[in-house]
Amino acid sequence: MEEVPESLQSSRQFKTLVLTDLCDSVALVERIGDNAAADLFRTLDAQVMQLLRRWNGRLIDRSDGMFLLFNAPVDGLGFALDYLDVLDRLGKEKKLPLRARLGMHVGYVLSWHNSEEAVAAGAKSLEVEGLAKPMAARLMALARPGQILLSAAAESMMRSAQRELDDRGARLKWKSHGHWHFKGMPSAQEVFEVGREGRAPLRMPPGSEKAWRELPLWRRPLALVTEAVLLLGLLIAAWVIVRPEPAIAFAERNWVLVGGVRNLTGESLLDDSIEQAFRISLEQSRFVNVLSELQVQKTLGLMELDADQAMTARVASEVAIRDGARAVLMARVDEIGNRFRFTVEIINPADGRTLDSLYAEGRGVNSLLASVDTVSGRLRTRLGEPSLALARDSEPLPEVTTSNLEALRAYALALKAMAVRDYVLAENLYRKALEIDPDFALANMGLARIYWSGLDEAPALAQLDAALSHRDRLPPRDQMYLEAWQHELRSAASPLPQWKLLATMYPDYFAGPSNTSWYLIVENRFEEALPFAQAAAVPQDPMRAVPLDHVGRIQLALGKAEQALQTFREAESEGGGKPLRYSGNALAVLGRLDEAQKLLEQIKPAPGNPSSLYASMDRISVALSRSQRAQAVAEAEQASQLSTQYGPDHVVQFKLLEQMTRMLASDAGSSAATLASLRDESVNYARGTGNVRGRQNALFRALVAIHLAQRSGFTASSRRGLDALPRLSELDGPFNLAWMRRLVNATQARLEGRPEESVRLLAPLLDGTEAVQVRVELAAAFDAMGDARSARIHRAWLSENLGRAYVEFNGSQLLQPLNVSDVLEAAGKLRGESASLPRDQAPAPQLPTASLIRPAS
Incomplete structure (x- = not known):
């Protein structure tokens, strides 16, 4: 088969079609004569060409009227209005009755260029055909003189865009003339008129044999009804076969x-x-x-x-x-x-x-x-x-939201209030939505978010339970989101599987991949976390600063400090330019301690925002890295004092931090009595009836208090703490509780002369997710066993993981200063050992030089 020349190939495009007819043109020519009519039409053609340039139109054909195409519906409307104005003005100048009728439609058309031979023989250069063309022609034929008639599709597009016509668009009147049957068309079409009041007829068009208004069934002849039904069926079948695809390249998971x-x-x-x-x-x-x-x-x-x-x-x-x-x-x-x-x-x-x-x-x-x-x-x-x-x-909207539009409007306004952080207004609007429809589960979820972000635990859990009781009134995605939050707040196990399922099913719903990356970071599964964090750190995520922060932490933990610093800078830019404490961590890992200290000093504690206090941990770590003992202790004391404004959990957290800092930097060291008191307070909370996550965090703090007692040399006190430590199996599940229990038991075994037991307890944890403190204890245990080679292996690992020491979560990073100090201590010992080893056996860690005051016990 011969290939069709490119010029003869057809293309399908969505266009606005305008057909015009100059009313009584034959009578006009007879009245003024051929020469005068030719002059008139030349003048009119010149004006039309100007209008086509203005409105980006194309003339396809002309005789008594014109067939024109426009890309945008509003351009077609603008041309039609201007064309009638030109006729009115020219008619007044010539004292002639110049009026036109216009029909407008939007739809797909096929177009192709005729061959040069055909054009030379008198054919048009461009041919345009399609079902949209006869529809526009029927509308034009139906119109009265001076009337613009539109199809429903054209009216829909043009009316929504009329504001682009400025003041003239605001003065337009739109009128429906009901449903009409057109000869040859399969079904009734709604016909609209547009025009300026006082200029346009804005009257029902007259019917004819080719167009008649739809009447009640009892007023129609039976034969007409039968014919219409048969024709409708045939044309619907034809439309199903040839219906066009949308003229846009849209792929799965693209954005609108x-x-x-x-x-x-x-x-x-x-x-x-x-x-x-x-x-x-x-x-x-x-x-x-x-x-x-x-x-x-x-x-x-x-x-x-x-x-x-x-x-x-x-x-x-x-x-x-x-x-x-x-x-x-x-x-x-x-x-x-x-x-x-x-x-x-x-x-x-x-x-x-x-x-x-x-x-x-x-x-x-x-x-x-x-x-x-x-x-x-x-x-x-x-x-x-x-x-x-x-x-x-x-799922139908009334079934997964609410059937009450007033409740839906209150919910929509609450979301707008949330976007500008007006949480009081948002709370009132969510409550209003629930007052109207008590089963509106999305509103319950909104209130739960507000209360939980404000650390108001009891009402947050109450709203969560209310949403769960109406989970069938949620869209499928929000049901999965709710179930993830249920595990987040109610289950002892990690919510990671639920967030990961949501991220898999809805990868572009950013709550899923962002929270998945977070819980993988919590479990030290940094490489696995990276693709989830990157999936959420895209421009379409309005909270992009959060997953970018996750990406930076992962990079820092994996030893890519320069990349991490760049990522944190990007997160700072996304977050409005405020410095991130993790930028200071990256600077510290790179050995730029002066810059790190200067940045961290900009982050001040803020009332009502406990996370703002956590930069004190970084300042302590940097101060210890610079051997600034007094400054580290002063920072820890100040943080402990400030923590009282944030609630009892934070008070215990920062009192433990103060004891840790004293142990690492102070000649007096930590206090056995204070550590025992903090341990017992945490154990009592863990035994209580509070939410499971709070109790788990309390139990972790109790284990940290025991470990600090061990590291401080209070072996008898740590033994009493271990013996009194409750099992509380209902709290089992978190990654940090599992390894921390093993660590304190392993450390106690070494202190009591059983280093082999310490190694036996901790060796199974070496799977790539092990905590820094596990390696620290293994190095100490092998030292106690006299196995210098094995101890050196663990110190080499530590010396390569300063970034990880800063990043590990471990109960809101409570162990960070201890981790950083221990890593730097290990690197220092390794350098000392390297001087006495043959060159090919000497590890060469790349770390900033630091001198620690108080070595690990």
Whole structure:
């Protein structure tokens, strides 16, 4: 078969079609004569060419009227209005009745270029055909003189974009003339008129043999009904076969931007609520990703635009390009009679073209949630989501949110308040939503987040339980999120499996990969954590600073301090420029201790924010690294005093930190009585009835108190603590409790003259996730056994893991100063040993020089 020349190949494009007809043109020529008519038409053609340049249109054909194509619906509308103005002005100049009728439609057309031979013989250079063309022609033929008639699809797109016509667009009137049957068309089409009041007819068009208004069934001839039904069936079948695919390259997990939902009904109840419903409906998809409102607001801020102002299609397209969204969705709600319509336009952000328009409508305002579901499903299909996935990942909005629009609006406003950190307003709005619909589980989840972030444990757990009691009223993704939080707050076991499942099922729902990376970091599984942290540290994540912080910690733990410092700098930029304590850690690992100290001094304790106090641990570690004993102790004392404003858990934490610092840097050392008191206080809390996570943290602090007693030489006190330590098996599960129990028992065995038992207890932990203190104790045990070679192996490992010493979580990093001191001590011993070893046996760790005051026991 011969190849079709490129010039004759057809292409399918989504276009705006405008057909015009100059009314009574034959009578006009007869009235003024051929020469005058030719002059008139030349003048009119010149004006039309100017309008086409202004509105980016293309003339395809002309005779008494014109056939024109436009890329954007609003350009076609602008041309039509200007064309009628030109006719009116020219008619007044010539004192002639110049009027035209126009028909407008949007849809797919096929176009191809004729051969040079055909053009030379009189053919047009470009041919355009498609089902959209006769639809525009039927509308044009139906119109009265001076009337612009539109299809429902054209009205939907043009009305939403009329604001781009500035003041003239604001003065337009839109009118529905009901549903009409056109000869040759399979079903009734709703016909609209647009124009300026006082200029446009804004009247019902007259019917004809080729177009008649839809009448009640009892008024139609039976034969007509039968014919229409048969023809409808045939054409629907044909449409199913040849229906076009969307003109956008959209792949699974690509992003879309919801540019807002314009409420044109005057019903304030629909403000915000329908946009939130649309988002929730789309977010059920695992195929389509939706940029969060917080991310859009963040990008608008970078563009120095007001995030509270409604976005135009142009602004939304620019935001989409910046954030990597493949499509912009501009939606609106209209009221036509007592019917409410929800419409969505799909816009290509690269060129601003409208690619498709989808709508659904129903009777009464309460039909809108069903219409949103319908349009969302069609949209997902148009973007390429398989029908099986659509059925699997879609639940009706009233079943997974609320059927009450007032409750939905309160919820939507609460999310907006959360975005600007107005938690008091958000709490009141969530409560209002629950007052209206007590089963609104998403509102319970919102309150749980507020209370938990504010460390208000009891109400947070109460709201969690309320959400769990209505989990069937949540979308599938949010059910998985809720179950992860249930394990986070209620289960003794690590919630890692639940977060990992969420990250696997919904990889672009950033809570999943971000929390997965965190719990892998907690378990020292740094290499495994890295891809999850990187998956969340993408530009589309509005909380990108958090997973970037995770990436930096992982890099630091893996010995990539320079990379880590760059990542922390990026996280600081994302977070508004505030210094991160981990930037100081990276600087310290790189040996830039002066810079580290200067940065860490900028991070001051803040009322109501206990995490701000934890930079004191880093300042202590840096001070110890610089042999600044008094400064380290003073920092620890100050942190202990400040901790009283943050609650009893933090008080115990920082009193233990003070004892640790005194042990490492003070001639007096730690206090046996104080350590015993802190141990007993922690054990009592662990035995209590508080939440399981708090009790687990208390038990870890008790084990740390015992270990500090061991390291301080209070062997009898540590033995009493171990003997009195309860098993509390209901708290078993966390990684740090498992290895810490072994460590204190192993250390006690060595102190009591059984170093072999210490090695036996700790050797099974050497799987790549072992804690720094496990290696420290093994080195001490092998020293006690006289096995210098094995001790040197563990000190070599320690000397290569200063970054890990800073990063290990271990109960909110309580062991960090001890880890850092022990690593630097090991490196110092290794350097001393290397001087007496042959060159090929001497390890050569790359660490900043440090002199520690008090060696490990």
